[in-house]
Amino acid sequence: MKRATLDLLCCPDCRGALSLDDEHGDDVVNEGTLSCSHCGRDFLIGNGIVRFISHKDLEGLNRYFARFYDRFSRFEGVFDKLSFLSMGGERKARMEILHRLEHNNGRILEVSIGTGRNLPYLFESAETCEVYGLDISAPQLARCLRLADKRGWPVELFLGMAEVLPFRSETFNSVFHIGGINFFYQKKKAIDEMIRVARPGCKIVIADESERVARFIARLLRLSRSNQGKKVDTSVPVHLIPETMEEIRVDGIWKRHGQYHGYCLEFRKPA
Numbered sequence: 467m468k469r470a471t472l473d474l475l476c477c478p479d480c481r482g483a484l485s486l487d488d489e490h491g492d493d494v495v496n497e498g499t500l501s502c503s504h505c506g507r508d509f510l511i512g513n514g515i516v517r518f519i520s521h522k523d524l525e526g527l528n529r530y531f532a533r534f535y536d537r538f539s540r541f542e543g544v545f546d547k548l549s550f551l552s553m554g555g556e557r558k559a560r561m562e563i564l565h566r567l568e569h570n571n572g573r574i575l576e577v578s579i580g581t582g583r584n585l586p587y588l589f590e591s592a593e594t595c596e597v598y599g600l601d602i603s604a605p606q607l608a609r610c611l612r613l614a615d616k617r618g619w620p621v622e623l624f625l626g627m628a629e630v631l632p633f634r635s636e637t638f639n640s641v642f643h644i645g646g647i648n649f650f651y652q653k654k655k656a657i658d659e660m661i662r663v664a665r666p667g668c669k670i671v672i673a674d675e676s677e678r679v680a681r682f683i684a685r686l687l688r689l690s691r692s693n694q695g696k697k698v699d700t701s702v703p704v705h706l707i708p709e710t711m712e713e714i715r716v717d718g719i720w721k722r723h724g725q726y727h728g729y730c731l732e733f734r735k736p737a
C-alpha cells in the first residue's frame with residue numbers, strides 16, 4: 467500500500483481516522499498496523515494489503531462465501547473462461563460491463579475485485595490511472611496482487627466487506643461491482659456504501675447473473691434459506707437504489723441461446 471493511500475481510508479466500523487504504525491517510514495508500506503483514533507481498533511497490513519476483517523467478523527452468507535472463495539480461488543480463472551465461452555468469450559462478456567464505466571482519469575474502485583480478472587481490460591484504457599480493489603477473500607486478493615505486481619499495474623488491495631467499506635466518503639471517480647452482489651449478506655448496505663464512497667456526479671455500475679441463473683445457483687449450493695433463515699433474495703437489486711439517484715437503468719447482458727444470463731444496473735450519484 468502506498469503511504470499516500472492512508473488519506474483515503476477510514477475505520478470500517480466507526481469511520482474514524484486511521485493512523486499508521488510502521489517501522490520503516492517508506493513510501494510503500496508492506497507491513498504495519500493501522501489504528502483507529504476513534505474506536506481504537508487495529509488493522510494489520512501484510513504484503514501491502516490491509517486486513518479490515520477476519521473470518522470471525524463475518525455473518526450469514528458473507529461467512530459462507532468467504533470460505534467458498536478461499537477454496538475456489540485457484541479454479542476461478544478456468545471457471546470464468548469456460549462459463550463465458552458460450553457468450554462470446556470472457557473479453558466480450560467483461561467488456562459488456564466495463565465499457566459503461568467512466569474512468570475520468572481518476573481513482574477506480576472495484577468492490578469484490580476477486581483475482582483481478584477485470585484488470586487487463588481496465589488497464590487497456592489510457593484513462594485508467596489507479597485501481598483500488600476490495601474483497602472478502604484473502605486468497606482471491608493474494609492472486610490479484612501477484613497479477614498486478616507481475617504486470618506493474620498500480621492497484622491497491624483491501625480485505626474487507628462490501629457492506630462496510632473502509633474508505634472515506636466521496637473518494638472515487640468510478641465505482642463498479644461484478645459477480646457477487648446476488649448473494650451478499652446485506653445488499654442494500656453494500657449499495658449505500660458504493661454510493662457513499664463515490665464522488666458527486668460519479669457513475670456506479672453493478673452487474674451479476676440474472677435472477678433465473680441466481681435462483682439456479684442458490685438451489686445448487688442449497689442456499690435457499692441460508693441467509694439467517696430468511697429466503698435468499700435473488701432479484702435484480704434495482705429496488706434498492708435510492709430514488710435520489712439519477713439515470714437509473716438496467717440492461718440484460720451475457721446473452722446465450724436468446725436469453726440474458728446477467729444484468730447490468732447503472733446509475734449516477736447526483737453532482
Ligand SMILES: C[S@@+](CC[C@H](N)C(=O)[O-])C[C@H]1O[C@@H](n2cnc3c(N)ncnc32)[C@H](O)[C@@H]1O
Pocket residue numbers: 528531532535577578579580581582583584600601602603606626627628629643644645646649650651
Ligand atoms: C464471482 S467473483 C467476481 C470477482 C470479480 N469481480 C470478477 O469480475 O471476476 C465474486 C467475488 O465477490 C467476493 N465477495 C463475496 N461477498 C462479498 C462481500 N460481502 N464483500 C466483498 N466481497 C465479496 C468474493 O470473495 C469473490 O471474489
